Amino acid sequence: MAEAVSTPARLAVVVGGAGGVGGALARALAGNPSYDRVIVLSRRLPADWPATDAQDRMVWMPADILDEDSLAAAAVRIAALGAPTLILIATGILHGEGLAPEKTLRAVTAEALSRVFLVNAVGPALVAKHLLPLTPRDQPSVLAALSARVGSIGDNRLGGWYGYRASKAALNMLIHTMAIEHRRTRPLGVCVALHPGTVDTALSAPFQTAVPDGRLFTAEQSAAALLAVVDSLGLEANGGFFAWDGAPIPW
Ligand SMILES: NC(=O)c1ccc[n+]([C@@H]2O[C@H](COP(=O)([O-])OP(=O)(O)OC[C@H]3O[C@@H](n4cnc5c(N)ncnc54)[C@H](OP(=O)(O)O)[C@@H]3O)[C@@H](O)[C@H]2O)c1
Secondary structure, X not given: OOOOOOOOOOEEEEEOOOOHHHHHHHHHXXXXXXXXXXXXXXXXXXXXXXXXXXHHHXXXXXXXXXXXXXXXXXXXXXXXXXXXXXXXXXXXXXXXOOEOOOOOHHXXXXXXXXXXXXXXXXXXXXXXXXXXXXXXXXXXXXXXXXXXXXXXXXXXXXXOOHHHHHHHHXXXXXXXXXXXXXXXXXXXXXXXXXXOOEEXXXXXXXXXXXXXXXXXXXXXXXXXXXXHHHHHOOHHHOOOEEEOOOOEOOX
16 A cells, blocks of 8 residues: 655744734735645734634744744744745834934934844844745745835935834845855745835834825735735745835845
């Protein structure tokens, strides 16, 4: 009698699944039959957890992107479930207590710059350090980190938002650099930075008045657009920076 061959579980991982876009990405993936399991990493259990009829397919793991021990522990648990073919990093910070985007150079402080760089650039690099090695060597895989168009140096005509812009530019460089290294062992692996559009979340809430009519996405709209971009990425996209509609963004 032929031995039964078990098919490996198809896993997607969403880091920052308690956030606006991250939560919508996790919910969309949970309803996507291309994946058997959606693993959600966040500091706290997402507010609406479990709020989907696909809840049995969702697994939550606690992780702080600035705490390598928590990422290493999550990596061990993920590896026990299988090899993820999709890793989405949807963490980020723009404002918070004692933190606001700088309108002028005079507002720049070491403390605020460091905090924004830590969350927006260092954290995703640590996530990739621990989770990229879990991707399969012989199958297509995508790691996509949510960046922001304002992190484009070529597209910066307005100025301001020093820390956020610079931290996203740093994130873009980290993604581009890891993409080159990753390709050496994962010929079918793709790493990209994605701009989700301007999305109605806590992160953008204080800045939405300036958004032109019809240009503010719901988190669900953004998630659907981003997942369509992920699906459309070819191998040549590796190391690139793309918007929610798939258009490349200048560095
Ligand atoms: N919304 C927009 O218009 C827009 C535009 C361009 C780019 N983006 C980018 O899109 C991404 C998602 O943003 P969003 O709008 O969904 O913002 P959000 O709702 O504020 O979500 C951001 C998430 O990041 C998490 N986070 C922050 N520090 C963390 C840490 N140390 N460890 C683990 N998680 C951490 C937060 O966790 P807690 O819930 O625990 O605080 C929060 O859930 C960000 O990278 C953002 O820069 C957003």
